[in-house]
Amino acid sequence: MREKETTLYFGPQHPGITGNMMVKLKVAGDTIVKAETHVGYLHRAFEKLMEQRTWMQSFPIVCRICVPEPDPNEENLARAVEEIEGREVPERAKYIRVMVLELSRLAAYFLWMGGQAGTAGLYTVPQWSVGDRDYILDLFEELTGGRIYHMYIWAGGVRRDLPGGFPDKVLRTMDYIESRLPEYDKLMFENAIFQKRAKGIGVIDKDKAMEWGVVGPPLRGCGIQHDVRKDEPYEVYDKLDFVVPTYEGGDIWARAMVRRKEMEQSISIIRQVIEKMPGGEYYNKVPNPLNWYVPPGETYVKTESARGEFGYYVVSDGSLKPRRIHVRGPAYVHGVSLLENILVGANISDVAMIMNSLGVCPPEIER
Amino acid sequence: MINMNKNLYNENQTIEEIKNTFHTAEIKLQRESRIIVKLRSDLIPPFLSYAKNYLAFNHLAHFSCVDWIEDNEFELVYLLYSYEKNIVVIAKTRISRDKAEFVTIKHLWRQAETYEREIHEMFGINFTGNDRLNEFILEDWDDIPPMRRDFNTIQFAKDNFYTRPGREDAQDVRETITKKSGEKIPDFAKEFSVRNLK
Numbered sequence: 359m360r361e362k363e364t365t366l367y368f369g370p371q372h373p374g375i376t377g378n379m380m381v382k383l384k385v386a387g388d389t390i391v392k393a394e395t396h397v398g399y400l401h402r403a404f405e406k407l408m409e410q411r412t413w414m415q416s417f418p419i420v421c422r423i424c425v426p427e428p429d430p431n432e433e434n435l436a437r438a439v440e441e442i443e444g445r446e447v448p449e450r451a452k453y454i455r456v457m458v459l460e461l462s463r464l465a466a467y468f469l470w471m472g473g474q475a476g477t478a479g480l481y482t483v484p485q486w487s488v489g490d491r492d493y494i495l496d497l498f499e500e501l502t503g504g505r506i507y508h509m510y511i512w513a514g515g516v517r518r519d520l521p522g523g524f525p526d527k528v529l530r531t532m533d534y535i536e537s538r539l540p541e542y543d544k545l546m547f548e549n550a551i552f553q554k555r556a557k558g559i560g561v562i563d564k565d566k567a568m569e570w571g572v573v574g575p576p577l578r579g580c581g582i583q584h585d586v587r588k589d590e591p592y593e594v595y596d597k598l599d600f601v602v603p604t605y606e607g608g609d610i611w612a613r614a615m616v617r618r619k620e621m622e623q624s625i626s627i628i629r630q631v632i633e634k635m636p637g638g639e640y641y642n643k644v645p646n647p648l649n650w651y652v653p654p655g656e657t658y659v660k661t662e663s664a665r666g667e668f669g670y671y672v673v674s675d676g677s678l679k680p681r682r683i684h685v686r687g688p689a690y691v692h693g694v695s696l697l698e699n700i701l702v703g704a705n706i707s708d709v710a711m712i713m714n715s716l717g718v719c720p721p722e723i724e725r
Numbered sequence: 726m727i728n729m730n731k732n733l734y735n736e737n738q739t740i741e742e743i744k745n746t747f748h749t750a751e752i753k754l755q756r757e758s759r760i761i762v763k764l765r766s767d768l769i770p771p772f773l774s775y776a777k778n779y780l781a782f783n784h785l786a787h788f789s790c791v792d793w794i795e796d797n798e799f800e801l802v803y804l805l806y807s808y809e810k811n812i813v814v815i816a817k818t819r820i821s822r823d824k825a826e827f828v829t830i831k832h833l834w835r836q837a838e839t840y841e842r843e844i845h846e847m848f849g850i851n852f853t854g855n856d857r858l859n860e861f862i863l864e865d866w867d868d869i870p871p872m873r874r875d876f877n878t879i880q881f882a883k884d885n886f887y888t889r890p891g892r893e894d895a896q897d898v899r900e901t902i903t904k905k906s907g908e909k910i911p912d913f914a915k916e917f918s919v920r921n922l923k
Contacts, residue, residue, distance in 0.1 A: 401863070403871065405872065406876075407878075409874075568783050568808060570835065571786075571834065584808055658759065658786075658787070658815060660786075669786060671802065671804065684787070684789040686786060686787040686804075691836045694839045695836040695838060
């Protein structure tokens with residue numbers, strides 16, 4: 359006899375993600391038969407607002423598109439404007455940008471680690487990882503004045519130069535974080551509970567992954583080695599030495615290990631950046647922000663964020679304000695079409711784990 | 726910036742292949758690994774299918790829409806990426822604003838369904854063949870689609886929201902504070918503006 363189906367509303371507040379999003383589940387027993395994503399709790403009409411603001415006024419808006427990792431947004435918009443205008447960026451600014459991007463990637467991975475372990479019931483990890491993330495936020499506070507939203511990367515360069523003694527502080531923080539990673543291994547990645555909950559759960563089909571629009575750690579967790587930093591190097595990534603870790607399996611475990619290995623790579627990139635950073639200007643003068651006409655044109659720029667390819671399609675019509683800025687967040691695909699498909703057949707208790715391992719971030723789905 | 730002196734073999738070969746198949750297409754190499762293809766609207770579905778199946782552009786990176794209200798047209802923009810060739814193809818077409826209708830491409834990429842739902846909601850474009858054009862981001866929306874250029878955000882805010890008494894619009898908050906408490910607050914913006922400092 360077929361089991362009776364029940365509707366279960368999972369969310370909008372739940373431990374699986376940063377933000378509010380609801381998944382309407384049809385369950386038989388505790389197996390999911392159908393899943394439907396419902397967003398709309400965080401819509402702030404950023405794209406519409408930006409059409410009515412100057413280019414410079416758009417920078418404080420874009421960083422709010424993603425809470426755990428705002429910097430790829432700023433960098434994307436800055437690079438899009440520079441590309442349409444043909445504006446040069448000083449070499450020093452490019453190095454500073456890469457440093458900020460990698461620091462924000464580390465901060466985002468710490469937040470992910472807390473969420474991922476929390477959904478498996480390991481509640482010590484969130485306490486540790488959110489605490490360690492705060493050391494990175496302290497660096498951001500000193501550099502930019504803001505802990506979460508930085509508004510630091512602007513078209514033409516970055517807003518301020520590094521404060522005195524800042525590189526040493528970054529290196530000390532990196533040493534500390536590196537010394538902490540083995541402890542996280544013992545607590546989380548080598549933990550039998552986590553392994554049992556992560557292996558073989560939430561599997562993405564390797565043959566279909568590219569076609570389905572899977573990007574970032576979930577793609578590399580399928581054993582496919584693609585990273586925007588290598589495929590289409592932006593800023594100074596082509597001058598840095600790093601590898602793109604991959605894992606086979608396509609499950610939560612593979613995605614977790616990809617992120618764990620990438621943390622080591624990020625630390626190494628930050629050290630290289632500080633070693634190679636040239637002196638000189640950190641900002642090329644731009645016109646008066648209130649009188650800044652960007653020539654007509656369009657561009658698509660992308661960065662590798664902690665969750666995958668983050669793209670901006672930007673159109674300028676030659677006026678003071680952007681004609682269209684359309685954001686492509688990785689969660690747009692991961693959180694709707696992919697999630698709805700891989701949740702089918704999963705257990706209710708694994709929903710939050712699967713969601714977190716895909717890096718679903720509702721603010722970038724609805725913006 | 727972007728190095729245009731790089732070897733553009735992949736780009737040129739792709740352009741050549743598209744040219745040979747779609748004679749009416751306007752093709753432009755924007756820069757290294759960016760090709761813009763402008764097509765007639767009825768050629769878009771065959772082009773996307775061709776690009777996916779024959780040219781290995783199997784990643785639908787983005788699907789966007791731009792409202793060119795002065796031309797009374799919507800521009801639909803499909804961004805395809807090929808992991809093999811490392812090229813983004815920006816395929817564009819224009820449809821009339823008066824007859825905002827297009828065909829779905831969800832049979833080619835299933836994630837296109839989500840993009841089409843958003844564009845349906847924000848621009849009011851109907852995608853025939855997509856049976857899931859239901860409410861996505863907005864809730865109980867009965868105004869004109871909000872991302873259209875003729876949607877007036879300020880008027881919408883005026884009609885739907887009210888200001889707290891004493892904070893009516895265009896009022897300087899400093900004046901209100903001065904009136905209530907008698908404390909004079911300097912106008913920093915005026916005093917220290919770039920013009921005054923000069």
